[in-house]
Amino acid sequence: MRLNLKIWRQAGPTAPGRLEDYTADSVSPDMSFLEMLDVVNEGLIVKGKDAIAFDSDCREGICGTCSLVIDGVAHGPDRGTTVCQLHMRRFKDGETVTIEPWRAKAFPVVKDLVVDRSAFDRIIAAGGFVSINAGGAQDANNILIPKDVCDAAMDSAACIGCGACVAACKNASAHLFMSAKISHLSLLPQGQQERYTRVTAMIDQADSEGFGSCSNEGECEAVCPKEIPISNIARMTREYVMARLSK
Amino acid sequence: MKLDARVPAGPIAEKWDRHKFDMKLVNPANKRKYTVIVVGTGLAGASAAASLGELGYNVLNFCIQDSPRRAHSIAAQGGINAAKNYQNDGDSVYRLFYDTVKGGDYRSREANVYRLAQLSVNIIDQCVAQGVPFAREYGGLLDNRSFGGAQVSRTFYARGQTGQQLLIGAYQSLMRQAHAKAVKLFARREMLDLVVVDGKARGIIVRNLVTGELERYVGDAVILATGGYGTVYYLSTNAINSNVTASWRAHKRGAFFANPCFTQIHPTCIPVSGDHQSKLTLMSERLRNDGRVWVPKTKGDKRSPELIPEEERDYYLERKYPSFGNLVPRDVASRNAKQAADEGRGVGESGLAVYLDFKDAITRLGPEVIKEKYGNLFQMYNKITDEDPYKVPMRIYPAIHYTMGGLWVDYNLMSTVPGLHVLGEANFSDHGANRLGASALMQGLADGYFVIPYTIGDYLANNPVPKITTDHDAFKEAAQNAQNQINKLLTVKGNRGIRDIHRELGRIMWDDVGMARTDASLKRALQAIPKLREEFWHNVSVPGSADNLNQSLEYAGRVADYLEFAELLTRDALDRKESAGGHFREESQTPDGEAMRDDDNYSYVAAWEFKGVGATPELHKEPLEFHEVHPSQRSYK
Ligand SMILES: Cc1cc2nc3c(=O)[nH]c(=O)nc-3n(C[C@H](O)[C@H](O)[C@H](O)COP(=O)(O)OP(=O)(O)OC[C@H]3O[C@@H](n4cnc5c(N)ncnc54)[C@H](O)[C@@H]3O)c2cc1C
Numbered sequence: 042m043r044l045n046l047k048i049w050r051q052a053g054p055t056a057p058g059r060l061e062d063y064t065a066d067s068v069s070p071d072m073s074f075l076e077m078l079d080v081v082n083e084g085l086i087v088k089g090k091d092a093i094a095f096d097s098d099c100r101e102g103i104c105g106t107c108s109l110v111i112d113g114v115a116h117g118p119d120r121g122t123t124v125c126q127l128h129m130r131r132f133k134d135g136e137t138v139t140i141e142p143w144r145a146k147a148f149p150v151v152k153d154l155v156v157d158r159s160a161f162d163r164i165i166a167a168g169g170f171v172s173i174n175a176g177g178a179q180d181a182n183n184i185l186i187p188k189d190v191c192d193a194a195m196d197s198a199a200c201i202g203c204g205a206c207v208a209a210c211k212n213a214s215a216h217l218f219m220s221a222k223i224s225h226l227s228l229l230p231q232g233q234q235e236r237y238t239r240v241t242a243m244i245d246q247a248d249s250e251g252f253g254s255c256s257n258e259g260e261c262e263a264v265c266p267k268e269i270p271i272s273n274i275a276r277m278t279r280e281y282v283m284a285r286l287s288k
Numbered sequence: 289m290k291l292d293a294r295v296p297a298g299p300i301a302e303k304w305d306r307h308k309f310d311m312k313l314v315n316p317a318n319k320r321k322y323t324v325i326v327v328g329t330g331l332a333g334a335s336a337a338a339s340l341g342e343l344g345y346n347v348l349n350f351c352i353q354d355s356p357r358r359a360h361s362i363a364a365q366g367g368i369n370a371a372k373n374y375q376n377d378g379d380s381v382y383r384l385f386y387d388t389v390k391g392g393d394y395r396s397r398e399a400n401v402y403r404l405a406q407l408s409v410n411i412i413d414q415c416v417a418q419g420v421p422f423a424r425e426y427g428g429l430l431d432n433r434s435f436g437g438a439q440v441s442r443t444f445y446a447r448g449q450t451g452q453q454l455l456i457g458a459y460q461s462l463m464r465q466a467h468a469k470a471v472k473l474f475a476r477r478e479m480l481d482l483v484v485v486d487g488k489a490r491g492i493i494v495r496n497l498v499t500g501e502l503e504r505y506v507g508d509a510v511i512l513a514t515g516g517y518g519t520v521y522y523l524s525t526n527a528i529n530s531n532v533t534a535s536w537r538a539h540k541r542g543a544f545f546a547n548p549c550f551t552q553i554h555p556t557c558i559p560v561s562g563d564h565q566s567k568l569t570l571m572s573e574r575l576r577n578d579g580r581v582w583v584p585k586t587k588g589d590k591r592s593p594e595l596i597p598e599e600e601r602d603y604y605l606e607r608k609y610p611s612f613g614n615l616v617p618r619d620v621a622s623r624n625a626k627q628a629a630d631e632g633r634g635v636g637e638s639g640l641a642v643y644l645d646f647k648d649a650i651t652r653l654g655p656e657v658i659k660e661k662y663g664n665l666f667q668m669y670n671k672i673t674d675e676d677p678y679k680v681p682m683r684i685y686p687a688i689h690y691t692m693g694g695l696w697v698d699y700n701l702m703s704t705v706p707g708l709h710v711l712g713e714a715n716f717s718d719h720g721a722n723r724l725g726a727s728a729l730m731q732g733l734a735d736g737y738f739v740i741p742y743t744i745g746d747y748l749a750n751n752p753v754p755k756i757t758t759d760h761d762a763f764k765e766a767a768q769n770a771q772n773q774i775n776k777l778l779t780v781k782g783n784r785g786i787r788d789i790h791r792e793l794g795r796i797m798w799d800d801v802g803m804a805r806t807d808a809s810l811k812r813a814l815q816a817i818p819k820l821r822e823e824f825w826h827n828v829s830v831p832g833s834a835d836n837l838n839q840s841l842e843y844a845g846r847v848a849d850y851l852e853f854a855e856l857l858t859r860d861a862l863d864r865k866e867s868a869g870g871h872f873r874e875e876s877q878t879p880d881g882e883a884m885r886d887d888d889n890y891s892y893v894a895a896w897e898f899k900g901v902g903a904t905p906e907l908h909k910e911p912l913e914f915h916e917v918h919p920s921q922r923s924y925k
């Protein structure tokens with residue numbers, strides 16, 4: 042297969058960026074999308090040209106590092122799939138594919154397709170935890186948690202923090218990301234003590250980072266590689282209202 | 289230099305408690321005066337940094353990824369062991385200890401392993417308190433499963449994402465400390481050198497991967513938790529940024545490297561599909577609970593699997609190991625797959641695969657049950673291979689997965705450089721020649737939450753160091769050293785891709801220093817590696833500059849270190865003429881082809897001292913003594 046690529050190149054955070062044309066030759070259907078880019082890069086490198094910068098690490102859909110917008114869709118065309126798990130058999134010979142970075146005010150471009158998502162870390166730091174020091178825990182089986190509650194918490198905890206939800210949202214809202222963490226912890230007995238301070242602190246932090254608000258577009262849910270449902274946002278909103286009322 | 293493991297006296301079950309009492313404490317009010325540098329934010333690094341922050345130390349914590357939450361630990365699937373005995377099935381601290389020493393083929397240090405088994409129970413308590421959603425039974429109690437051939441159910445798990453959930457738990461604790469300003473986080477930083485002042489580890493040089501600047505950090509002690517070196521084989525199940533750089537550069541500064549030849553190969557990975565392959569994907573070995581491994585009986589039988597009748601299939605694990613069958617340990621399963629492929633009975637286009645067949649399990653249990661148990665794994669397999677394992681057998685093949693070797697540490701997890709401590713997969717300590725499934729997560733968290741918070745205090749209290757700044761000559765020299773390497777890489781300007789050279793190194797390592805090693809193959813590799821290193825330094829192409837994000841430069845630095853380290857790994861493999869665990873020397877096997885140890889000659893930890901690139905390193909031996917578990921020939925017949 043041969044593909045025409047239009048790839049976003051940007052030298053640094055303040056430099057102007059633009060789409061540049063590349064071709065990917067002898068693409069095998071068994072390649073992952075990132076392996077296709079590896080091959081393009083290897084071609085550039087042997088010619089002494091600057092390789093296209095893009096992030097990835099685990100390449101199996103769990104670390105949340107990879108972050109490409111393909112033809113306008115965060116993580117590309119396959120539902121419930123990170124771009125590192127997307128395979129080239131999904132594309133047709135001769136197709137033109139556009140590759141861009143996450144775009145959001147709170148995720149500034151570092152270089153080419155690489156963005157800075159440290160705002161997510163600061164949101165977690167603001168309250169996305171249970172305050173327990175090492176050594177202070179009781180026996181694990183003293184805390185009983187019904188299986189369905191635990192399963193629901195796990196569904197939300199499955200978030201990989203990739204930021205596709207933000208990239209897909211026209212408001213660049215971090216609500217799906219935040220609500221996944223808030224749901225995970227507020228469903229569990231361990232998370233009850235800090236339930237209200239957590240939701241308030243995290244939402245305040247997101248506001249100060251420049252993430253937008255939620256207007257129920259549902260784009261976040263559609264691109265989430267872990268298929269985290271938007272019902273988490275409704276739960277977060279309830280938690281937030283309760284927190285305000287309890288003040 | 290004589291290696292002193294500093295194992296405390298007394299009966300094994302009391303050593304750690306006594307030691308905790310004997311160790312010096314740092315006065316709570318003084319803790320914030322100490323700066324501890326922690327490199328790595330995987331399970332070991334994040335748990336250590338968070339715990340030290342909680343205690344009041346001033347912690348500086350570094351990682352390569354853009355967020356600490358993305359460390360390679362996130363990818364662990366199967367589970368974490370702990371001797372809770374919640375299932376009332378006969379487990380105990382002693383049994384977990386025993387299984388780990390035996391599973392490690394009697395090449396680990398008993399006292400460390402016993403402590404690990406003891407601490408395993410605290411880990412589960414800690415993680416549950418953090419909100420880790422481990423699987424539950426209907427009554428609300430924690431669920432367990434048996435893993436990797438263990439005879440008891442002691443593995444805790446969170447679906448197929450145990451590593452993710454444990455790491456997120458540790459990360460959240462870490463971020464809480466970051467918010468409290470006890471921990472300062474430095475993401476997108478790569479450690480390029482260790483700074484040693486007056487014989488003690490006092491700091492590190494890191495490259496800021498975004499600005500390209502070399503930054504200097506000074507502290508009272510340094511902790512490395514930088515993971516394993518599996519990617520020396522190019523293809524492995526490790527994340528692609530995994531590297532040996534931090535460990536290797538510390539090794540060059542005096543930290544001995546122990547048992548580098550002990551590498552683990554995982555039997556159930558998705559086979560290689562072509563030269564473009566950048567990593568291999570692990571399929572949880574849970575699959576072997578219900579899948580049956582087979583190859584055709586006849587060589588070169590290229591019929592599709594459904595056309596091969598029962599009587600022409602060789603279920604070789606069930607045939608050779610009637611009592612363990614498909615559940616034999618990882619090394620045994622892997623070697624047998626290689627043997628089948630070597631005999632020309634491998635399947636798939638490349639012939640480098642064997643079948644893992646669920647047909648019988650689907651017939652017995654129904655597709656719904658199989659889906660409930662393995663749905664996500666089947667889906668992942670389907671995504672990668674475009675084949676449906678409900679209909680056709682999976683194709684699997686072994687791949688490099690974990691490295692038992694690492695920097696040598698004593699009982700306090702301190703290396704041979706005073707003040708430099710090493711945790712998690714980066715150290716060599718607990719798994720001997722073979723790690724049991726679900727025990728790496730346990731070790732990383734034991735080291736970080738429950739060992740280092742005690743032993744670092746003892747070190748700091750006993751080793752007052754003078755105040756220095758990063759203007760000290762040792763910092764200048766180390767920064768210059770890192771700078772020189774960067775300049776050198778950028779000026780070669782050859783015409784070979786970095787990946788191409790890494791791939792070639794991987795091929796040498798896999799073919800000659802892989803699952804089955806011989807005197808001849810190892811000597812061949814010892815010829816080939818320095819040649820490839822030459823080729824690299826003459827012909828590699830590293831485009832771009834050093835003053836911004838340059839992933840080619842990062843990658844080239846890691847490959848350069850692997851080209852040196854590979855030689856040490858191979859030399860260690862050549863030196864150890866016995867087979868043990870994951871290290872299989874063809875010359876040392878039982879008449880029926882099992883790994884045969886040589887306890888008379890090799891019951892020691894091989895700790896290597898660096899003597900210069902290409903120069904023969906010096907071997908130091910830490911003899912291993914077994915007072916509790918008596919070495920026997922492993923048998924899974
Ligand atoms: C696919 C897979 C599945 C697994 N499943 C299981 C399982 O089910 N159960 C189990 O017990 N074990 C499992 N393991 C093994 C286990 O995941 C690892 O051994 C363990 O997570 C290692 O943790 P760590 O903290 O030592 O290192 P890592 O998690 O590898 O973390 C290393 C850290 O060091 C940083 N770092 C590295 N080099 C540098 C440098 N030069 N400068 C700065 N920072 C650096 C990285 O950024 C990272 O933060 C699995 C492994 C794999 C590959």
Ligand code: FES
Nearest residue numbers: 098100105107125
């Ligand atoms: S690289 Fe880890 S999720 Fe894609």
